[in-house]
Amino acid sequence: xxxxxxxxxxxxGQIADACAKxxxxxxxxxxIAVSKRKPAADILxxxxxxxxxxxxxxxxxxxxxxxxxxxxxxxxxxxxxxGHIQSRKARDIPxxxxxxxxxxxxxxxxxxxxxxxxGTTPLPVLIQVNTSGEDRKSGLSAFDWQSSDDVRTxxxxxxxxxxxxxxLHVQGLMTMAPIVDHIEAVRPVFKSLAELRQMLNxxxxxxLTELSMGMTDDFPVAVEEGATMVRVGRAIFGERD
Numbered sequence: 001x002x003x004x005x006x007x008x009x010x011x012x013g014q015i016a017d018a019c020a021k022x023x024x025x026x027x028x029x030x031x032i033a034v035s036k037r038k039p040a041a042d043i044l045x046x047x048x049x050x051x052x053x054x055x056x057x058x059x060x061x062x063x064x065x066x067x068x069x070x071x072x073x074x075x076x077x078x079x080x081x082x083g084h085i086q087s088r089k090a091r092d093i094p095x096x097x098x099x100x101x102x103x104x105x106x107x108x109x110x111x112x113x114x115x116x117x118x119g120t121t122p123l124p125v126l127i128q129v130n131t132s133g134e135d136r137k138s139g140l141s142a143f144d145w146q147s148s149d150d151v152r153t154x155x156x157x158x159x160x161x162x163x164x165x166x167x168l169h170v171q172g173l174m175t176m177a178p179i180v181d182h183i184e185a186v187r188p189v190f191k192s193l194a195e196l197r198q199m200l201n202x203x204x205x206x207x208l209t210e211l212s213m214g215m216t217d218d219f220p221v222a223v224e225e226g227a228t229m230v231r232v233g234r235a236i237f238g239e240r241d
Contacts, residue, residue: 002045002048002049003238004042004045004046004049004236004237005045005046005048005049007235007236007237008031008033008046008049008050008051008236009049010235011031011219011232011235011236012026012031014219014220015029015031015219015220015223015230017220018219018220018221018223018224019223021224022223022224022225022226024223028228029223029227029228029229029230030053030228030229030230031051031053031230031232032053032054032055032080032082032212032229032230032231032232033046033051033053033054033055033232033233033236033237034054034055034056034057034082034215034231034232034233034236035054035055035056035065035233035237036055036056036057036058036061036083036233036240037061037240037241038233038237038240040065040068040069040072042237043065043069044069044072044073046236046237047073047075047077051236052077052078053077053078053080053229054077054078054079054080055079055080055081055082055101055231055233056079056080056081056082056083056097057081057082057083057084058083059081059085059086059089059092059093059096062079062081062096062097063092063096066079066096078098078099079096079097079098079099080097080098080099080100080101080229080231081093081096081097081099081100081101081102082101082102082174082212082231083102084102084104084138085100085102085103085104085108087107087108087111090108090111090112090115091111091115093112093115093123094112094115094116094120094123098124099124099125099126099171100112100123100124100125100126101125101126101128101174101212101229101231102126102128102138102174103125103126103127103128103162103168103170104127104128104138104139104140105140106158106161106162109125109127109161109162109165109168110165112125112167112168113165113166113167113168114167116167116168117167120167122166122167122168122169123167123168123169124169124171125168125169125170125171126170126171126172126173126174126210126212127139127140127159127162127170127172127173127174128140128173128174128175128176129141129142129155129173129174129175129193129196130142130143130175130176131143131145131175131189131192131193131196132175132176132177132178132189134178137176137178139174139175139176140155140158140159141154141155142155142175142192142193142196145192145196145199146192146195152199155196156200156203156204159200159204160204163204163206170206170208171208171209171210172197172208172209172210172211172212172228173193173196173197173200173208173210173211173212174211174212174213174229175189175190175193175212175213176213176215177189177190177213177214177215177218177222179217180218183217183218183220183221184221186218186221186222187221187224187225189213190213190214190218190221190222190225190226190227191225193211193213193225194211194225194226197211209228210228210229211226211227211228211229212227212228212229212230212231213225213227213229213230214227214230214231214232215230215231215232215233216232216233216234216235219231219232
């Protein structure tokens with residue numbers, strides 16, 4: 001067994017353990033292997049280990065890497081855009097990625113919607129929200145939304161505007177937790193996202209199902225708090241060059 005395959009097996013075991021703690025079915029959690037700055041050969045090893053979902057952070061890298069990988073396969077993979085999208089790159093997203101996790105503003109959502117146009121299958125997207133309150137994190141402001149009427153009202157307005165756009169299929173929410181010394185410190189961030197999804201579903205009569213949260217250092221806690229997608233890179237592929 002290759003090192004990558006061994007890593008994938010170990011992570012799936014951790015996901016299963018976290019699901020057991022929270023009374024969940026492990027099949028309800030998608031493992032997204034974040035392959036930024038990793039070669040096609042590493043991705044193909046992960047495919048052989050059973051991974052079907054891959055995440056990339058930069059459009060320029062993905063434009064070269066995705067065709068190179070798919071040219072060597074006779075099976076379909078699902079490609080996720082998990083990084084920040086520059087406005088000028090919005091036009092390159094449809095057709096390259098199957099799912100976008102990082103719709104972090106109404107302006108970006110509008111640009112993506114215009115790029116798709118009529119007669120095309122809506123693009124599955126997740127709305128990125130900032131539940132940690134860190135200034136350097138992208139996303140709709142959602143820190144302290146439970147106790148701040150102003151934050152909650154604006155958040156609901158922004159989400160309503162995004163879900164009403166044509167050509168986008170909003171499936172759920174995404175967040176990024178802060179880097180902490182102890183993994184339990186991020187639990188409130190993930191718990192807040194899960195509660196936010198419930199509030200938005202109830203307030204706007206939506207059926208948001210996805211929660212993209214949890215990375216290499218904290219995904220077990222994210223799964224315990226309801227993550228349906230975890231974005232794991234370093235624990236699968238090793239340190240990035």
